[in-house]
Amino acid sequence: xxxxxxxxxFFLSTLTxxxxxxxxxxxxxxxxDFGNIKQGELVSYKFIVTNGGGDLLKITNVTATCGCTAAxxxxxxxxxxxxxxxxxxxxxxxxxxxxxxxVKIFSNDPENPEVSLTIKxxxxxxxxxxxxxxxIHFRETQHDxxxxxxxxxxxxxxxxxxxxxxxxNVKDVRTSCGCTAALVSKDNLEPGxxxxxxxxxxxxxxxxxxxxxxxxxTNDPVDPNKILTxxxxxxxAG
Numbered sequence: 001x002x003x004x005x006x007x008x009x010f011f012l013s014t015l016t017x018x019x020x021x022x023x024x025x026x027x028x029x030x031x032x033d034f035g036n037i038k039q040g041e042l043v044s045y046k047f048i049v050t051n052g053g054g055d056l057l058k059i060t061n062v063t064a065t066c067g068c069t070a071a072x073x074x075x076x077x078x079x080x081x082x083x084x085x086x087x088x089x090x091x092x093x094x095x096x097x098x099x100x101x102x103v104k105i106f107s108n109d110p111e112n113p114e115v116s117l118t119i120k121x122x123x124x125x126x127x128x129x130x131x132x133x134x135x136i137h138f139r140e141t142q143h144d145x146x147x148x149x150x151x152x153x154x155x156x157x158x159x160x161x162x163x164x165x166x167x168x169n170v171k172d173v174r175t176s177c178g179c180t181a182a183l184v185s186k187d188n189l190e191p192g193x194x195x196x197x198x199x200x201x202x203x204x205x206x207x208x209x210x211x212x213x214x215x216x217x218t219n220d221p222v223d224p225n226k227i228l229t230x231x232x233x234x235x236x237a238g
């Protein structure tokens with residue numbers, strides 16, 4: 001019995017020691033609410049990241065769920081006890097209503113290699129904004145096709161609307177690659193009217209993870225160039 005207790009105590013002490021010498025990513029708080037944001041405003045918040053472990057912490061990547069959100073660490077390597085800021089910026093142009101966006105931090109923390117941060121806010125329209133100009137609004141600006149066999153052509157339809165008070169004109173739709181095609185359903189939208197942009201991605205002769213952008217050019221004076229992003233992980237067929 002005593003032998004078992006000694007073995008257990010040794011195991012626990014070894015485990016505790018191993019945890020102490022590992023890097024550990026800590027973020028407090030992990031959520032921030034901007035409250036009301038006037039449409040068109042660019043708002044930012046700095047999350048403080050600390051290495052609470054006993055070894056070098058390496059931040060390998062920081063990603064955001066939406067093209068309207070950007071996040072960048074001031075330092076990507078932290079010694080034990082050191083802190084840095086991750087500046088998260090949210091662009092409210094072309095958006096309205098409640099917003100909930102996620103930023104993910106990837107690191108070499110073995111216990112928690114992926115940490116999620118959340119920013120929230122409520123984008124409001126002023127009377128002038130809604131009455132005097134067109135406002136382009138997409139339900140979503142990103143789509144992940146997931147795993148796709150090489151050679152397949154996959155498609156997705158983005159839905160957008162004119163949330164403003166005057167006619168919205170779609171001047172052009174440009175793609176970042178010849179493998180991507182985009183077709184808009186209607187060039188001019190009345191206030192409150194909806195339209196669609198059908199995006200096709202040709203995966204022929206492409207492999208691995210890929211992302212492509214589609215830029216929608218309109219007469220929205222605040223957000224004239226709206227960027228859509230599609231993702232896919234291309235696998236060899238068979």
